[in-house]
Every structure is written in structure tokens, then in C-alpha cells.
Amino acid sequence: MDATLAVSQASPRRKPGGGRLGMLLLVLLLALPMTAHAQFFCSWFPFLCPKACSAPLTEVTNFGSNPGNLKMCTYLPPNLGASRPLVVALHGCTQQAPDYDDETGWIKFASKYRFALLLPQQQQANNSKKCFNWFEAGDNERDKGEALSIRSMIGKIVADAAIDPGRVYVTGLSAGGGMTAVMLATYPELFAGGAIIAGIPYKCANNGSEALGQCGVSLTGQLAPMKDLTPAAWGDLVRNASNHNGQSPRISIWQGTNDTTVNPVDQRELVDQWTNVLGIDQTPDGQDTINGHEHKLYKDSSGNVLVETVLVNGMGHGTPIEPGNADNQCGKVASFIQDAGICSSFHITKFWGIDSP
Template sequence: MGQPHPPFRFAKSRRLTRGIRRWVTAAAGSLALTGGLVAVGPQASAAGLTQVTGFGSNPGNLSMYAYAPQALPAGAPLVVALHGCTQNASDYYAHSGWPTFADRYGFALVLPQTSSANNANSCFNWFEPGDSARGQGEALSIKQMVDKAVAQYGSDSRRVYITGLSAGAGMTANMLAAYPDVFAGGSIGSGLPASCATSVSAAYTCMYSPPDKSPAQWGALVRSAAPAGTTSWPRVAIWQGTADTTVQPANATELRDQWTDVWGIGQTPSRTRSLTGGTTLSEYDDASGEPAVQVYSVSGMAHGLAVDPGSGPEQCGSTGTYYLDTICSSYHTARFWGLDGAGQEPGPGSLPAPTGLAVASTADTRVSLSWNAVPGAASYEVYRAGTKVGSTASTAYTDTGLATGTAYGYTVAAVDASGAVGAVSASVTATTTGYTPTCHTASNYDHTVAGRAYQSGGSTYATGSGQAMGLWNTFTTHTLKQTAPGYYVVADSGCSA
């Protein structure tokens, strides 16, 4: 997917102070979509999606759209879904798959919509304290929509949930922190920790290199945003693609640290298992043994929302710009919240996780693994970075066709005679031998976004070597040679791979 815009110049607006802020924040707000500006879809008018007016004072200048299945009973749940930048309520409604489950499980949907009047890229202003804090701006407008929907549809105020994509996910995290008394659960798709940014410059830092705070520090930001004395917290699902260059995958780790700390639980998963679409699910249980925090890591997925078009019971949505064909995130999130009426996500097969997973040997393009046998196992599945790469009846496996000098993570699960896959083992990392140098010519900005360089104080430095490369912009170009994993040197005089 394309790279996000670098910062650009200020421009005038109808209201100078807010206008300047909104124009400059377009770059930061573009986290919801990785590329530059794309054509905004039609205003929310999809069949079944209707605009609701008169929902309150609306200090955030948002529009409210809603969908409710026919004959929706009183006391049904309510889901709030926040779109990403350059998108709108209709776009999210059409692609995310949430209407499918509103019909299947019986709940109402509210889809808030912002516009270019609020932000040049139609992003929710997740990085603005005046729009993301309790009782202010866009956050208050969303809360007023919840109140309106609860009254209009007779929704159960104890079962209100919120989800979002990217900038919508950043706002989701802030809403969960500011209104834990309103939301029973949340789902953060390619998003940021709550209160990660309170300015444009901080937004860039969060997107590309999130602060490595301790769980307690992250948790304190949530507790300070919530009403004093809060002791009950929402259950949180975190979705992140491993190939996301707009919101770095490290954000999922910081989000996990934040919400596990809020719940008072550790950062070691209670269980880890593999799902379809190259997805690894890690769950963190509360004191009662129920998952309080879930982390879904989607191998190879870029920036966007995970969907899985089709008619199967676990499929949903349609592909589009930043709606990526991997796994139906809405299905798994709905089950995590218990919207299907059957409780939490189903557990794995009964077989325990294999123990003793170890790297037997490595070569330039090959990794050999071994592990201890599991009683009752008919076979074993082997996963690389969460994606199944092979199956074997023995307790050894060799993975081939790999890149040289590259680290790979592996897990293994036992399969019983009925085909049920058991719990996934602890992971092990194997690094192939050798290294093939590569050459990259690009602007300093693009080098930084790709991770080949980093910026500090407006200047750019090569990752690994730390060599100075000049100003961080799109006009200064260098050639970098990668001589080892994570190590680049300036090679403007000539570079041969």
C-alpha cells in the first residue's frame, strides 16, 4: 500500500485557529489509510443505513447514522463503529461486515461520521485532547449518539460496545478510557494506545515509533482519563497486521500492556492459538478465567481492517481500500463480546500444547525443528509467524525456501484423530545463516517510513549505522545498503547487492 503523506504547509480556513490545526493534522490523521488521499465515497446512504438527527448538542460537529434490524427486541446490544480517514459511515457499513452480524445476532449499529470540516482528511481527531477527552468535542458527540440510540431502540445500556479502524481505532481507545462506564467492550483495529498522542508531532511518534512505556505508565493514562474511582473496565480486542507500515505493529504490544495493566493482569498470554488468515490469537484472562484482553496478529496484513468475503458462517464483509481479505475481524469480535449469545470465543481442541519445541539446525534457506510427542496426537501442524506452513506425523519438521540471514518465529500444535487442533506451543525463533545485501534508493522520508532510517529533531539517520542523511523530507534522496539484518549504511557512491 502507498506511503502516508509527509507534513505539508499550513493553509487558511474559515476559522483560523481550528483551520490551521485541522489542515496540518491531515498528515497525522492519515494513519487510518496508508496512502495519500483517496476519493471519498458517497455520503452515507446505503440501504438500511439512515441518518439520525437531534441527538444532542453535538460539540464535535459529527453526523449520526444508524442501522437496526427489523423487529429488533428491546434490551438488545448496541455497537458503535468508527470509520477511518477519507472514509465515511456508508463505507464502513458496506465493507466491515457488521450489518451481517447485526441481523444474525440482533443488535443495533451506530456509525458516527466526521467530515473535512473537522479534519482535512475526514479523520476523527484522536490526537486532540479537546476532541477525545470525556465530556468534550467529538468524544461527547459520540456519547450523545449512544444515549440517543439507547432511547430510540430500547438498547441494553449495559451492553454497549465500540469498534474502529485506525484513526477510528485511536478514537475507540480514547473512548474506552474516557467512558468505561458506557462501553462494555471495545475493538481497536490498526490503532493506538489511549492517550498516546496529544499533538501532531506526538501522533507521528505513536504511528511510526510508539513510546515504549511500562504497562503501569500506559495503564495510568487510562485511569487518569476515566472517572475517579472506576473499578470496572471494558473487555478489549486488539487487531494488528504484521506488515502495517502506517501504524507500526509495536502499537499492538503497547495496547496489550495498557489494557492488561488496567485489568490488573499480567502480560503473558493465558493461551495462544492459530486462526484462519494467518492470524494468531493471544488471550489474557481476568481473575475469573474469562478473556479480558485479546490480541489478534494477522501475518502479512498491511494497514486496514481484516475482512473475509464469502457466505460461510465465519466470513463477512467485502474488500476495498483498506478492507483486506484475511479473516473476518467483526465475527471474532462479536463472539468475544458475547453478541452471539454463546459467550466467549470457542476454545481449542482438547490436546495440550507440545513442549520442548527447539531449533534442531539452520542453513541459509532452511530451518529444522523438533519437539516432544503429545499423547493422543495423530499429527502436528507447524506455524511460521502464525501461518500454517506444514503438517507432519512425526515430532520433527524442516521448513525450506527461506530467505538468508532472516529470523523466523515458529509454533506447533497437536491434532487429534478427529482433526481438532489443540493448543499452540510456546514460540521459538530460528535465524537462517548467511545474508544477501540489498540496495534501496529513496527519499529520506520514505526510508524512515520503511524502517531503513529514523528521524530525530528533523534530521534523518541510517538504521543500525546511525550515519547522518540530512533533513527528514521527500526532497533529500540517498541510497542505503543493508549489510545485515537491521543494519544500513549510506552507499550513494555505488551499491551492488
């Protein structure tokens, strides 16, 4: 099964069932408060639940409102100091927080450049493939579900670690990329920048059927169709997500040319959406290559790059890395973490401007 969206099997807060035992469990679950559902599920079926935040990550509990029933994992470099940046990194389907820290290079750069890491973790009780539910209306709107849970985590770590609230960033792969778009749209005032890897435009879908039918998402390995909205229509979906009137976050958008799980056309629609939100046109103002991969820049009238895209030649579905010890190298090959000859985390930190200790 592909790691990304598995939306046909996604049932937020779905409970186990089947036969008399299933009915008994269902009755018992319905008698519990919502916050106890996952604990009950995992106590009966621990082999189906994500592992705890393993070292070097630390689990934080009691971080505030958690209607999405997510876990909070963090990494704080020993020499972090005050007023440092924060990067929120969202894993893809079938992954969990410990699969998306060192493998992607984020631990390396957090330690080197002294910024904090927050890695929210999905739970099996919420989604059978541990996908963030970017496609569910109860999770992809402001102050609801998983979006609010992640918002609560950000508030907790910003306060506890004395983070600079003007330098908070979010990135994610696949379903995590879809949830990155959700966070950027629903809480734009929180973020200075974002990076979407093999992700989906905000509000492309509000349920699993829509996600599979119109968002370029495939469970079969065959490219699925992606709806084609105008930039203004895509932009309106973001503008309607909050009452924000200020500057929206800068966006880096990554996609593999050989991805058969998320249609590469999604990158074009993401460009349409976020250039429109940021008030710039859809024609690139500069183009070059990074390690042989196409790199486009979209600028405002003052020459500031507000959107960039990287099209990773020959890569399938995953986060691109380049293992090695050089400053611009990172990562370890793992499930949906691919050696593509380019370390996305390094270039994203440069785009955000947090590549300095």
C-alpha cells in the same frame, strides 16, 4: 495517502482560506456560531464534504451536544426488539460511515444476531482526511469535542431503540481505532467491550506533532517509532481519563504484521495499557491460531479472558475480512478493507458474546 492518520493535515474545525476569497470566507465563518461552521463550509464546497448516511444507514439529527461536529448514522434491523446490544463502529481516515458497514460485515451480523449499529461520521471541515481526531486534546478527553459527540449519539440510540445499556460495544479502524481507545478510556462505564484494529494507545499524543513523532504513525510507508511506556504508565493515562471505579471493558486488539501505516509495535503497547487497566499481567495465558493467524489470550485469576490479540499474518493496513457466505465469513474488499482470510467482525462478536439472536 494512507487512510489512517494523516495527522499532518489534520486541523480540527479548520476553515478554508487563501487570497481575498479565503479572507472573506474566514471573516464570514468567524461570524457564525461553531455549530454552523461545517454547514457553511459544505454549502460552498459540497464536493469536499462526506456523503450523507446512505441506505441501509439512516442519519439521525438533533442527537444532543455535538461539539465535535460529527454526523450520526444508524442501522436498526427490522426485528431488533427491545433490550438488544449496540455496536459503535468508527471508520478510518479517508473513509466514512457507508464505507464501514457492509464492507466490514457489521450489517450482516447486526441483522443475523439482532443488534443495533451506530456509525459516527467525521466531516471534512474537521479533518482534511476525515480522520477522527484521537490525537487532539480537545477531542480525546471526557465531555469534550468528538468524544462528547459520540457519547451523545450513544445516549440517543440507547433511548430511542430501547438498547440494553449493559451491552454497548465500540470498535474502529486506525484513526477509528484510536478513537475507540478514547471512548473506552473516557467513558468506561458505557461499554461492556471494545475492539481496536490497527489503533493507538490512549493519550499517546495530544497534538498532531506528537502523533507523528512518537505513536508509530507513518505517512511515508516507513515504520515510525513508537514510545515505550511501562504498563503502569500507560494504565495511568486511562485511569486519569475518568472517575470510573468499576470494571473496565474487555478488549480485542487486531493488527497486521505488514502494516506500514501503524507500527505493529502499537499492538504490544495497547496490550500493556489495557492489561494494566484491567488488573492482569502482560503474559498471555493461552495462545492458538485462528485461520493461521496468531491469537493470544490474557485472563484474570478466575480464567476469564479480558484481553485478546490477533496478529494477522501478511496483512497491511486495514480491517481484515473473509468474503463468503459461511457463518464465519464476511465483508467486501474496499479501500482499507482487506481479504486476509479472517473475518474480524465475526470473531469480535464472539469475543463480546453477542453472537446470538
